[in-house]
Amino acid sequence: MLSARFLAVGHGRTTLLHDVEFDIAPGEIVGLVGPSGSGKTSLLRVLTGLNRPLDGEVLIDGDPLPKRPRGQVAMLFQSARRSCDPRLTLRRSIEICAPDSGIDWDSLCTKADLQPALLDRRPDQVSDGQLQRAAIARALAGRPGYLLCDEMTAALDPAATAAVVATLRRAADDGAGVLFVSHDLPLVGACADRVLELQSSTVTETSPRKVPS
Amino acid sequence: MTLELKAVQVRIPIGAGREVHALTDVDLLAIPGKPHFVVGGSGSGKSTLCSVVSGLLPSHARFAGTVSAAGFAVPELWRHRGRVVGVVPQSAMTCFTPVRRLGGQLAETVRYLGGERGPAELLDLVGLDPSALTKYPLELSGGMLQLAAIAAALAGDPPVVVADEPTSALDRGRSEDVVRLLAKLAADRVVLVATHDLAAVRSGAPDADLSVMFASRIVETGRAGDIFTAPRADYTRDLLAALPENGLHPLPHPVPDLIDLPADYRYGG
Numbered sequence: 001m002l003s004a005r006f007l008a009v010g011h012g013r014t015t016l017l018h019d020v021e022f023d024i025a026p027g028e029i030v031g032l033v034g035p036s037g038s039g040k041t042s043l044l045r046v047l048t049g050l051n052r053p054l055d056g057e058v059l060i061d062g063d064p065l066p067k068r069p070r071g072q073v074a075m076l077f078q079s080a081r082r083s084c085d086p087r088l089t090l091r092r093s094i095e096i097c098a099p100d101s102g103i104d105w106d107s108l109c110t111k112a113d114l115q116p117a118l119l120d121r122r123p124d125q126v127s128d129g130q131l132q133r134a135a136i137a138r139a140l141a142g143r144p145g146y147l148l149c150d151e152m153t154a155a156l157d158p159a160a161t162a163a164v165v166a167t168l169r170r171a172a173d174d175g176a177g178v179l180f181v182s183h184d185l186p187l188v189g190a191c192a193d194r195v196l197e198l199q200s201s202t203v204t205e206t207s208p209r210k211v212p213s
Numbered sequence: 214m215t216l217e218l219k220a221v222q223v224r225i226p227i228g229a230g231r232e233v234h235a236l237t238d239v240d241l242l243a244i245p246g247k248p249h250f251v252v253g254g255s256g257s258g259k260s261t262l263c264s265v266v267s268g269l270l271p272s273h274a275r276f277a278g279t280v281s282a283a284g285f286a287v288p289e290l291w292r293h294r295g296r297v298v299g300v301v302p303q304s305a306m307t308c309f310t311p312v313r314r315l316g317g318q319l320a321e322t323v324r325y326l327g328g329e330r331g332p333a334e335l336l337d338l339v340g341l342d343p344s345a346l347t348k349y350p351l352e353l354s355g356g357m358l359q360l361a362a363i364a365a366a367l368a369g370d371p372p373v374v375v376a377d378e379p380t381s382a383l384d385r386g387r388s389e390d391v392v393r394l395l396a397k398l399a400a401d402r403v404v405l406v407a408t409h410d411l412a413a414v415r416s417g418a419p420d421a422d423l424s425v426m427f428a429s430r431i432v433e434t435g436r437a438g439d440i441f442t443a444p445r446a447d448y449t450r451d452l453l454a455a456l457p458e459n460g461l462h463p464l465p466h467p468v469p470d471l472i473d474l475p476a477d478y479r480y481g482g
Contacts, residue, residue: 036354036384127255127256129255156409157255157452159464162455162461162462162463162464163463163464166463183384184384184457185385186385186458187457187461189457190458190460
């Protein structure tokens with residue numbers, strides 16, 4: 001279980017969010033919606049250990065999040081093109097993030113819906129949708145317990161978005177907990193098991209069927 | 214005054230005798246009074262279609278067919294970018310110089326193109342408050358900046374406006390606003406818009422003309438509202454099924470690589 005307990009998130013003396021409390025269980029997709037500038041990305045950076053909270057704590061199975069939570073929490077970004085090294089093949093980018101025990105490429109490509117033939121191409125030789133699936137493969141290679149997705153379908157067409165969501169659902173079915181941040185409210189309503197809404201500087205829970213539009 | 218593409222083909226060599234089939238046998242007619250939207254997946258050829266009209270194809274691309282508008286045909290048409298064909302770029306944030314105020318940049322564009330509308334009048338045309346003229350680009354929201362980019366495209370009062378993914382960086386509400394604005398601007402000029410934002414077109418411009426692209430070809434053209442309710446092409450049907458409100462179904466057939474695409478390639482075939 002990934003848990004936020006009385007979290008306060010912000011920059012310097014500016015508090016964006018306070019008293020944030022929620023849990024993400026293995027196997028579920030939790031949506032997170034909120035207007036631009038409400039603190040969605042700042043919250044994700046705290047959940048991944050990239051930033052420290054102003055107050056409160058992040059727990060994994062009851063224990064505090066370690067400083068370098070490698071293998072436990074992975075983040076997926078809006079622009080896979082900017083998050084992948086343009087000089088490396090997709091295979092090399094994935095290898096760097098994998099544990100020492102090696103990679104079962106067939107299994108990984110199946111999980112991420114990535115054509116194995118694309119592994120030896122560089123980012124400029126694949127489409128945005130293919131690169132986002134490679135980014136998912138890179139995240140899954142580290143066998144994380146939780147995937148935190150920051151607007152990762154914002155630049156994708158509907159077909160590529162549906163393929164990415166199907167991939168995240170497979171990861172959840174395999175036991176990962178997924179936090180899916182998006183400003184596309186119909187998309188969150190359609191793909192999430194539960195939805196968290198950033199409102200009045202804190203987080204409230206709403207039903208996927210009641211996602212505001 | 215129309216924009217007409219006939220049997221347009223674009224091939225982009227990538228070395229070792231290989232080439233990207235960017236556009237194949239494209240016919241399109243866009244008229245004033247109705248915006249013409251082009252939708253499809255990433256890499257289907259939408260941006261290349263915009264580029265053959267605006268003259269922004271890669272220099273080594275091979276072009277065949279005819280493109281004509283306002284009495285000019287390619288390549289003559291390409292020399293009148295700004296005055297005959299106005300271009301709205303995908304990233305409004307990067308099309309303006311960040312170190313100069315918006316007003317000065319718009320005035321310079323009007324001066325260069327010999328336009329008749331001043332910066333304030335251009336902003337009024339797109340529904341932006343004139344106070345934006347004194348702002349730097351970073352002081353404007355993404356939606357406001359996209360409207361400013363449309364204003365800049367209108368600076369030379371072109372009879373044709375081409376917009377390539379003008380809503381890709383905007384949330385759904387802002388996207389629909391931009392689509393409605395482009396539909397309004399189409400009242401007295403040709404407006405061609407490439408986008409993958411089907412939801413914004415469906416709610417913002419149901420009476421527009423719509424062409425659906427797949428693998429470098431147009432697979433279907435018609436009234437947007439009719440295509441959304443009764444698509445004829447298999448690809449269109451599957452693309453619509455991928456929308457969240459239709460169940461988020463991934464495409465059942467693979468999307469091909471456009472490098473050396475077989476001439477007889479068909480979706481699901």
